[in-house]
Amino acid sequence: MQVGQPSSGAPRGTIEAIAAASRESVMGYTPSVGLEVLRERISRQYAERYGVEVDPDRVVITLGASGAMILALIGCFDEGQRVGLPQPFYYGYRYTMSTLGIECVRFDTSVENHFQPTISDIEAIDGGIDGLIIASPSNPTGSMISPSEFQELAVYCEEKEIRLISDEIYHGIVFDDEVAEVTGVAFSNEAIAINSFSKYYSMAGWRLGWMVVPEYMVESISNLAHNLYLCPPAPAQVGALHALDCREELDSHVARYRKNRDILLNRLPDMGFDRFVAPHGAFYLYCHVNHLCEDSVDFCIRMLEETGVLVAPGSDFCPESGKHFVRFSYAGAPEDIEEALDRIESWQR
Numbered sequence: 001m002q003v004g005q006p007s008s009g010a011p012r013g014t015i016e017a018i019a020a021a022s023r024e025s026v027m028g029y030t031p032s033v034g035l036e037v038l039r040e041r042i043s044r045q046y047a048e049r050y051g052v053e054v055d056p057d058r059v060v061i062t063l064g065a066s067g068a069m070i071l072a073l074i075g076c077f078d079e080g081q082r083v084g085l086p087q088p089f090y091y092g093y094r095y096t097m098s099t100l101g102i103e104c105v106r107f108d109t110s111v112e113n114h115f116q117p118t119i120s121d122i123e124a125i126d127g128g129i130d131g132l133i134i135a136s137p138s139n140p141t142g143s144m145i146s147p148s149e150f151q152e153l154a155v156y157c158e159e160k161e162i163r164l165i166s167d168e169i170y171h172g173i174v175f176d177d178e179v180a181e182v183t184g185v186a187f188s189n190e191a192i193a194i195n196s197f198s199k200y201y202s203m204a205g206w207r208l209g210w211m212v213v214p215e216y217m218v219e220s221i222s223n224l225a226h227n228l229y230l231c232p233p234a235p236a237q238v239g240a241l242h243a244l245d246c247r248e249e250l251d252s253h254v255a256r257y258r259k260n261r262d263i264l265l266n267r268l269p270d271m272g273f274d275r276f277v278a279p280h281g282a283f284y285l286y287c288h289v290n291h292l293c294e295d296s297v298d299f300c301i302r303m304l305e306e307t308g309v310l311v312a313p314g315s316d317f318c319p320e321s322g323k324h325f326v327r328f329s330y331a332g333a334p335e336d337i338e339e340a341l342d343r344i345e346s347w348q349r
């Protein structure tokens with residue numbers, strides 16, 4: 001229950017398309033921004049899912065969301081500029097920024113605000129910021145920002161010339177329709193949206209994602225991509241094109257994640273893991289454990305050694321408060337989740 005990776009593979013339509021394409025095509029280099037047909041299909045998806053017009057020219061196919069984040073950070077910020085990262089956060093961002101010489105300005109969010117940043121959080125940052133990363137649904141909390149709060153934040157960022165980067169990698173994995181899924185590019189022409197085939201599309205190892213950038217940035221992002229890695233992988237792009245039409249199969253995985261989440265919501269409180277906010281999406285549950293241990297790293301190691309079950313210590317997601325939290329990932333099969341909980345339950349007794 002540690003890794004945030006679907007236990008299912010790529011959709012059947014994808015596998016079949018790739019088998020056929022590999023017999024018929026040499027699968028050579030593609031344009032550095034990706035295949036035109038895939039960019040057009042993704043643009044159509046913005047119209048269908050969010051009701052937002054996105055010119056296909058603004059869609060750049062990347063090496064996963066990770067690759068998109070690298071391009072966005074290099075493309076938008078100079079060395080020494082400051083990018084805000086609401087805590088708890090996906091740990092990769094922090095290290096990408098430090099590698100690029102960008103200052104990562106971490107700031108706390110609160111349970112009351114569903115672990116999402118607010119305008120007052122940003123105004124309280126000493127020295128201000130040049131950019132802001134937001135993820136909804138979030139890793140590690142699975143929480144979401146409401147459409148109205150997101151809009152206010154996006155408009156505020158545009159006014160203050162803070163570049164908003166919206167990581168939408170968990171879009172599609174949303175439960176209960178309680179909070180609507182919205183894209184950052186609906187609210188600001190200066191925002192960048194990042195997405196990926198790794199999570200909803202169940203294609204983590206295919207290393208494909210995309211970003212939507214303002215039109216004036218397309219050429220420089222394309223040049224960067226070309227010089228850094230030439231182009232995203234051709235076979236993955238062919239597969240991804242078909243994955244976008246496999247909604248029924250992919251939604252069945254979301255039903256599985258919802259079932260897994262409900263198993264956790266039902267069983268964890270009786271096992272002492274009773275301090276959490278029920279996740280709206282993604283496949284994570286972030287639980288406060290300071291009544292169970294001093295330090296969640298030690299706790300996770302001990303639980304692994306004594307039960308064979310691993311969960312992620314919160315310090316991966318926030319160096320300070322993280323020692324009081326653990327993250328359960330429930331991307332696996334319901335039987336495995338039940339088995340893991342059975343073992344933790346006997347261990348707790």
Ligand SMILES: Cc1ncc(COP(=O)(O)O)c(C=O)c1O
Binds near residue numbers: 004064197208209
């Ligand atoms: C919030 C978030 N962003 C980005 C990534 C990286 O995803 P990708 O596999 O598309 O590079 C992850 C991976 O877990 C993630 O949780």
